Amino acid sequence: MNQDERASPAAELPYFEEAGSDAVVNSRMGAQADSRLRQVMEVFVRHLHAAVKEIEPTHAEWLAAIQFLTATGQMCNEWRQEYILLSDVLGVSMLVDAINHRRPSGATPNTILGPFYVENSPNYELGHNICLDGKGEPLIVSGRVVDTANNPVPHAKLEVWQTNNDGFYDVQQLGIQPESNLRGTFTADAEGSYWFRSVKPRHYPIPSDGPVGQLLEKIGRHPNRAAHLHFIVSAPGYEPVITHIFTPDCPYLHQDAVFGVKRELVADFRRVEDPAAAESAGLTAPFWSVAWDFTLAPLAR
Amino acid sequence: MNQDERASPAAELPYFEEAGSDAVVNSRMGAQADSRLRQVMEVFVRHLHAAVKEIEPTHAEWLAAIQFLTATGQMCNEWRQEYILLSDVLGVSMLVDAINHRRPSGATPNTILGPFYVENSPNYELGHNICLDGKGEPLIVSGRVVDTANNPVPHAKLEVWQTNNDGFYDVQQLGIQPESNLRGTFTADAEGSYWFRSVKPRHYPIPSDGPVGQLLEKIGRHPNRAAHLHFIVSAPGYEPVITHIFTPDCPYLHQDAVFGVKRELVADFRRVEDPAAAESAGLTAPFWSVAWDFTLAPLAR
Numbered sequence: 001m002n003q004d005e006r007a008s009p010a011a012e013l014p015y016f017e018e019a020g021s022d023a024v025v026n027s028r029m030g031a032q033a034d035s036r037l038r039q040v041m042e043v044f045v046r047h048l049h050a051a052v053k054e055i056e057p058t059h060a061e062w063l064a065a066i067q068f069l070t071a072t073g074q075m076c077n078e079w080r081q082e083y084i085l086l087s088d089v090l091g092v093s094m095l096v097d098a099i100n101h102r103r104p105s106g107a108t109p110n111t112i113l114g115p116f117y118v119e120n121s122p123n124y125e126l127g128h129n130i131c132l133d134g135k136g137e138p139l140i141v142s143g144r145v146v147d148t149a150n151n152p153v154p155h156a157k158l159e160v161w162q163t164n165n166d167g168f169y170d171v172q173q174l175g176i177q178p179e180s181n182l183r184g185t186f187t188a189d190a191e192g193s194y195w196f197r198s199v200k201p202r203h204y205p206i207p208s209d210g211p212v213g214q215l216l217e218k219i220g221r222h223p224n225r226a227a228h229l230h231f232i233v234s235a236p237g238y239e240p241v242i243t244h245i246f247t248p249d250c251p252y253l254h255q256d257a258v259f260g261v262k263r264e265l266v267a268d269f270r271r272v273e274d275p276a277a278a279e280s281a282g283l284t285a286p287f288w289s290v291a292w293d294f295t296l297a298p299l300a301r
Numbered sequence: 302m303n304q305d306e307r308a309s310p311a312a313e314l315p316y317f318e319e320a321g322s323d324a325v326v327n328s329r330m331g332a333q334a335d336s337r338l339r340q341v342m343e344v345f346v347r348h349l350h351a352a353v354k355e356i357e358p359t360h361a362e363w364l365a366a367i368q369f370l371t372a373t374g375q376m377c378n379e380w381r382q383e384y385i386l387l388s389d390v391l392g393v394s395m396l397v398d399a400i401n402h403r404r405p406s407g408a409t410p411n412t413i414l415g416p417f418y419v420e421n422s423p424n425y426e427l428g429h430n431i432c433l434d435g436k437g438e439p440l441i442v443s444g445r446v447v448d449t450a451n452n453p454v455p456h457a458k459l460e461v462w463q464t465n466n467d468g469f470y471d472v473q474q475l476g477i478q479p480e481s482n483l484r485g486t487f488t489a490d491a492e493g494s495y496w497f498r499s500v501k502p503r504h505y506p507i508p509s510d511g512p513v514g515q516l517l518e519k520i521g522r523h524p525n526r527a528a529h530l531h532f533i534v535s536a537p538g539y540e541p542v543i544t545h546i547f548t549p550d551c552p553y554l555h556q557d558a559v560f561g562v563k564r565e566l567v568a569d570f571r572r573v574e575d576p577a578a579a580e581s582a583g584l585t586a587p588f589w590s591v592a593w594d595f596t597l598a599p600l601a602r
Contacts, residue, residue, distance in 0.1 A: 016392060016560035018399040025392035028556065030521015040356050041520055045391055047352035052396050054344045061341070062397045066384045073374010073384075083367045090346055091317060091326035095353050096363045098319040219342055220331015255329065259317035 022049035068211055075210040081115065085212045088112070088258035089221070103239070106148045107297040109262050111244050114230060116169040121159060121183040127282075128186070129197035132178035136165030136199030138287040139269075145192040145233055145294045152192030153296055156235040159185045160196070162228070167204030197281070200269065200288045201227040203252045216257070226256040231294070238296035245292055267292050323350035369512055376511040382416065386513045389413070389559035390522070404540070407449045408598040410563050412545045415531060417470040422460060422484040428583075429487070430498035433479035437466030437500030439588040440570075446493040446534055446595045453493030454597055457536040460486050461497070463529070468505030498582070501570065501589045502528040504553045517558070527557040532595070539597035546593055568593050 016024050026042050033041075057065070075082035087093045093112050101110035124130070131138075145156035161183035163169050170181040188194040208216065208223040216223055227250040234240035244260055245267040246253060253261060269290045272278065278285035317325050327343050334342075358366070376383035388394045394413050402411035425431070432439075446457035462484035464470050471482040489495040509517065509524040517524055528551040535541035545561055546568040547554060554562060570591045573579065579586035 013555045015555070015562050015564050016395050016557075018396065021392055021396050021399075021560075024560065028522050033519060033521040037519055040358070040362070043355045044352055047348040047355075048391065048393065049396060051345055051348035052393055053400070054348075055341050056400050057341070057397055059397065059401055062388070062394075066382070066388060069370070069384045070374045070377045070382070073371045074377070076371045076375070081367070081371070083370045087363070087367060090349065091322055092349065092353055093363075094317050095319065095322050095350060096358055096360065098322075099354070099357050100360055218334060218338055220334040221329050254314045254316070256317075259322075259325065261316050262318075263316050 018053075021053075022046045025049070068215070071211045075212075080207065080210070082210050082212055084115070085206060085210070086215075088206070089212055089216060091259045094259045103297050104148055106295055107239075108233070108241050108243050108295045109264055110242055111260050111262065111265070112258065113242050114260075116171055117159075117161060117230065117232070118171060118180075118183060121161065121185050122180050124184045124186055124196065126186055126189065126195055127197065128184065129282075130160065130182050130184045131164070131197070131199045132181045133164055136202075138283040139198045139200045140195065140281050140283070140287065140289045141198060141229070141292065142195035142289075143193070143292040143294070145188050145194065145235065145296065147238065147296055147298065150295075152190075153235045153238060154188065154190045154192055156188040156192060156194075156233055156238075156294070156296070157185060158188065158194055158294075159183075159232040160198075161230045162198065162201045163204050165199055165202060167202055197283065198229070201229055201247060203227045203250050206257055221257065222252070222255070223257050224252045224255070225258060226250045226252040226261050228260070233294045233296065235296060237299055239299050241294065241296060243294070245290070319354075322354075323347045326350070369516070372512045376513075381508065381511070383511050383513055385416070386507060386511070387516075389507070390513055390517060392560045395560045404598050405449055407596055408540075409534070409542045409544055409596045410565055411543055412561050412563065412566070413559065414543050415561075417472055418460075418462060418531065418533070419472060419481075419484060422462065422486050423481050425485045425487055425497065427487055427490065427496055428498065429485065430583075431461065431483050431485040432465070432498070432500045433482045434465055437503070439584040440499045440501045441496065441582050441584070441588065441590045442499060442530070442593065443496035443590075444494070444593040444595070446489050446495065446536065446597065448539065448597055448599065451596075453491075454536045454539060455489065455491045455493055457489040457493060457495075457534055457539075457595070457597070458486060459489065459495055459595075460484075460533040461499075462531045463499065463502045464505050466500055466503060468503055498584065499530070502530055502548060504528045504551050507558055522558065523553070523556065524558050525553045525556070526559060527551045527553040527562050529561070534595045534597065536597060538600055540600050542595065542597060544595070546591070 014024050022045050025045050029038050072082045097112050145153040147153055164182055170177045186194050186196055203224045205223040227247045228244040230244055232242050244265055246261055246265055247269045248266050267290050269288050271286055272289050273286050275285045278287055314328055315325050323346050326346050330339050373383045398413050446454040448454055465483055471478045487495050487497055504525045506524040528548045529545040531545055533543050545566055547562050547566055548570050549567050568591045570589050572587055573590050574587045576586045579588055
């Protein structure tokens with residue numbers, strides 16, 4: 001389609017005016033536009049104009065917004081996606097996730113994947129210790145994978161990943177941490193039970209050296225994520241769940257910088273002093289223990 | 302302020318939920334945030350979440366939006382501001398301009414400056430021909446600069462710039478067009494009258510080889526601006542006006558890609574066949590003539 005074909009000289013479309021400005025902009029879309037994109041743009045332009053009218057930005061404020069959006073794009077590279085970070089800190093990523101994962105009551109809620117998931121992490125026998133750098137407070141994680149009727153899901157696959165005790169994922173410290181430190185893949189047994197050893201997770205900051213970090217600073221927000229373990233739990237015939245579990249004592253539990261915390265995902269991490277319990281788990285006392293069941297929803301037919 | 306000072310471990314702020322998601326995000330802003338920025342973010346987040354909830358984007362659509370915003374930032378360089386272009390084609394630039402220039406009735410309306418204004422263009426005597434490349438249909442522009450009570454504004458300064466007959470500004474074709482082709486600065490006489498010679502302007506496309514051009518193509522919109530001359534008219538004691546005048550016969554008059562056209566700025570360009578009129582103007586027939594008065598508002602005290 002050349003530019004002239006897109007013009008309709010005879011059409012007397014309305015001129016732009018402050019009142020009804022969004023309708024004027026939306027009236028320009030051609031009939032040949034993809035119908036979903038038309039719908040998306042119609043809604044977006046309507047809300048964008050409403051926001052501008054409510055804000056009444058000065059020219060200087062408008063230019064500052066242009067410069068922020070530009071700098072956010074220019075911060076992105078192969079390793080850094082500043083616009084996803086912006087979406088995260090504005091709650092949009094979690095909102096999109098929530099909209100797309102309205103699960104049956106009782107199923108484990110989904111959360112965002114985050115940037116540090118790695119496919120094909122090492123397969124381990126149940127009980128294996130994924131902490132390879134020896135730092136941090138020992139932890140045992142155990143539980144079951146069940147369906148929404150509480151029946152076991154045998155041989156479910158559990159992928160887990162978390163930061164080390166310094167607040168970094170292995171892939172953020174290649175050559176510093178042992179390879180695949182604090183990540184691994186486990187297979188639940190025939191009764192859906194699983195267990196493995198690790199260390200208690202700690203809070204850590206999202207990357208804050210770019211435009212998004214500067215914005216957080218200006219609006220009086222910190223960049224810290226509440227302490228958590230990440231999981232993807234999957235089994236044939238069930239909807240896979242991407243989720244977190246959170247420690248209840250993290251100072252950022254109610255202030256997660258990316259809004260990832262859901263009440264149902266705050267687990268009961270217990271401190272165990274009993275040396276006999278420690279010895280039977282292959283750890284030394286004191287250690288932490290958390291029991292956590294994952295509930296999978298059947299795949300929609 | 303370090304990160305720990307921005308945390309308030311005791312505060313039990315609400316967890317994120319789909320219902321009321323914008324309020325959760327906005328509740329995180331610290332009391333120390335700049336009050337105007339707080340206000341701007343509160344409005345923006347509220348409308349952004351409302352748009353996301355109405356659109357219900359899939360994960361793939363969300364990622365496409367992230368990629369578009371990233372590519373738009375990465376298209377920008379010293380010579381190209383793709384985010385301003387995006388603001389322009391979504392009607393936001395004209396909306397911000399309208400909000401900031403609610404003039405007294407009768408004053409010439411403001412429009413956006415556009416990227417091709419150059420400060421300190423050559424000063425010419427009234428009547429000078431600013432077309433230095435000899436291309437296009439000859440034009441005489443004449444009129445008066447008056448105040449809102451129709452009194453002359455003596456010695457007002459008029460800066461004018463426009464594309465050549467190929468649809469390019471001089472600064473887009475450095476080394477191809479004569480220097481300062483089709484731009485200049487004139488001073489009205491003691492009665493506020495002005496006149497100069499040029500060529501009839503033509504429509505031209507905004508830069509469409511980037512993400513914004515691709516978006517326009519996908520939503521069935523062309524990139525063309527309605528044919529116009531740009532003006533900045535100023536005088537001591539009056540609010541300067543950045544404005545356009547538009548030709549009434551342009552096929553894109555009702556479809557300006559950046560929504561710059563206002564009904565009050567469409568001028569009466571008349572075709573003149575009379576050889577005697579042409580000779581007295583120092584032109585050859587046929588030529589075009591437009592009479593246009595600029596009305597300045599007094600500066601607010």
